[in-house]
Amino acid sequence: MRKGEQLPWIVSDELWARIEPLLPVVPRRTDHPGRKRLDDRKVLCGILFVLYTGIPWEFLPQELGFGSGMTAWRRLRDWHQAGVWQRLHENLLAELNAADALDWSRVVIDGSHVRALKGGPQTGASPVDRARTGSKHHLITEGHGIPLAVSLTGGNRNDVTQLMPLIDRIPPVRGKRGRPRFRPDAVYADRGYDHDKYRDLVRAKGIRPMIARRGIEHGSGLGIYRWVVEQTFALLHWFRRLRIRWEIRDDIHEAFLSLACGIICWRRLRNLSLS
Structure with missing residues (x-):
């Protein structure tokens, strides 16, 4: 990686602005609130860290501040079931289409x-x-x-x-x-x-x-x-x-596939804006 280049699993402000509106809102219980829910953006960084590095969920480094591997696994599952990655992919394709980047x-x-x-x-x-x-x-x-x-x-x-x-x-x-x-x-x-x-x-x-x-x-x-x-x-x-x-569960592997397609589209769109 070049000096000064951002780590690939760190979610940029531009990418987060496209993902955050797609995430389902989880209201906090008032009767038994428990611990405060970990920030979605940090957990997404943990999911991307696993996707990029291939590290097992249980070995996700706690010192990175991304939460536990089980928390990241659950969010990946829930967001996939909510259609977040598919909608992200479609939205990025629409932006690429608007820029005449699709053949x-x-x-x-x-x-x-x-x-x-x-x-x-x-x-x-x-x-x-x-x-x-x-x-x-x-x-x-x-x-x-x-x-x-x-x-x-x-x-x-x-x-x-x-x-x-x-x-x-x-x-x-x-x-x-x-x-x-x-x-x-x-x-x-x-x-x-x-x-x-x-x-x-x-x-x-x-x-x-x-x-x-x-x-x-x-x-x-x-x-x-x-x-x-x-x-x-x-x-x-x-x-x-x-x-x-x-992954034994096929939906988790499919979630990674869909998320990866979205990231590839995001890179192409970012490169267009830089050229």
Whole structure:
């Protein structure tokens, strides 16, 4: 990290101004108030510390002032159930759209395996990891690699089964006058999505399928468009907590995925303002 650069898990004033209005208000009980609730911003810093470093919840350093790991875990769970991370992601996409930073001419889709050391829902025997228990991250990005939607499945699920669910999960993106945008012009995918049935389903939505076919020589020309999703996977898995699935509960891992997508969008928006 460069000298004078802010630690990545410290929530800036600009980011907090976008997150704070989304957090549910928890009234304090008057009959049995107990200890004062720890400041939400500090707890969010603790959640981000775990996301960035991959440290176990119980080892969250108390001297940082972020509260206990269990407090951070509960807030992550509650805020995910309240839809905070999804709304943050959608709001940031709207800001990016208003800045003409989204390329709707195409979206790119792919999947990536991660090992799931503790098992749990949405896991399965991974065909690319000697049948070890794993999960898959399925990601769809716009033309520049900004994540639009992400999902979690077992490691034994075929990528093509998530093609239509991911397209359907693209949120209606506001930011400009008129109707929100949620349908791209084309979808790009590799040979793992080569099924005519799904091409027809994509066309039925008014989207042009650009999917590489099996049995043809490499060099289809689609790689110049599809590489952006690999770049975004690299950004997602730069968060150490997402490189390996440590959570038994799938909703906690999904919360980390959704939060990470929001952070990636926030970085892109911040870079736009600095350029």
